[in-house]
Amino acid sequence: MAEITAAMVKKLRDETQLPMMECKKALNESGGDMEAAKQTLREAGKKFMGKRQDRMTEEGRIGIYSSVDGGVGAIVELQCESAPVAGNEEFVQLANDLAQQLATGPGASTPEELWSQPSPSQSGKTLEEHRDEIQNKIREVFRLARMERVDAATGGFVHMAKIGVLVQVEGGNDELAKDVALHVAAMNPKAATKEELDQEAVEAEREVQKERARSEGKPENIIEKMIEGRMRNYYAENVLEEQAFVKDESTTVGKHAASGGMKVGKFIRWELGETSKAEEAEPAGAAS
Known part of the structure; x- marks a missing residue:
């Protein structure tokens, strides 16, 4: 020996x-x-971590990969046990690698499928091997809670690791698309366009405004015209295209995008841990 x-x-x-x-x-x-x-x-290390899989993972970060010219994007939520680990450079790289591989690789329908694919930053290693090496050093459980790929031009933004946004766009460039994603992170619109709003919610708001106008003593023949004006305020609060742009409130997001030759589409906005909170709030026996 x-x-x-x-x-x-x-x-x-x-x-x-x-x-x-x-x-x-x-x-x-x-x-x-x-x-x-x-x-x-x-x-x-893998054996040791296998015994810890029931531990809570309430911290972590959102990972984003976006590209306007590349015509693809992805968003992932990678969870861990503690806030310091969520800011660890290797953990940050792992979250970004997961998003990049999901976007630029063959795609994956399950976390296990994605973990088995190559790590963009670690030549010759899979994402799982990359994860295991970091876990073996840190001794915390990592959990890929959710992931989504978008096969379209996208812009992305992550705020403080905990809010991630991916926006579909047509035209424009990465910087302009990122600005729109930043706006979505900050202002949390309900939909990209008026047509995408929940129409039941729109009609309910319309009825509320009608009743308010009647309680103010407005005659029926002018209520409809008044309602259209008040609904514009509702759209300005809830629709991405209609909202005042967070970096320049003199214009709307739609007009700001158009000035750069870009049209804004659907978006994904995630907050860290929101799926876990939803599961905790679901009544016992509720359908999954």
Whole structure:
């Protein structure tokens, strides 16, 4: 058996960022074979993390990949256990890699399918192997809670890691599309256009405005005209195209986009942990 030197242990520790005693034990078990020792550490780490899968993952970040010229985009929610880990550089890279691979790769219908694909930033490794290496060092559970790919030109923006937006666009450029995504993150519109609003909600609002006008003593023959004016305010509050642009309130988002030759389409807006909160709020026995 090869002699296990302090230099060998230090080299393995530097490459894996794992405790010295674990590295020494792995080298002893592998007879000094560095690659075999790394595999031993990976397997031990995976076994250890497998016992922790029931732990809560209430922190994390939204990962985004967007491209106007590339005609594709993706958004993922990668969860972890603590806020410091959510800001860890390697965790941030993993979230971004997941989004990039989902967008530019063959696609995936399940987290397991995506994890098995190549890591964009780690040559020769899968995303799962990349994840396992980080988990083995940090010893926290990572969970890919949701993911979505958009096969269209997109703009993206992430606010403080916790709010992520992906906006479909036609024309324009990445910077303009990012500005619109930033607006969606800040103002949280209900729909991109008036046509995409929940029409039942629109009719309910219209009836509320009619009753308000009647209570003000307005004659029926002018109520309809009044309602159209009041509904414009409703649209300006809830529709992306109609909202005052957050960076320049003298114009609307639709007009700002048009000035750059861009048309805004549907959008996805996620907040970290909102699916978990929805599941907690769902009554027992409710249909899934």
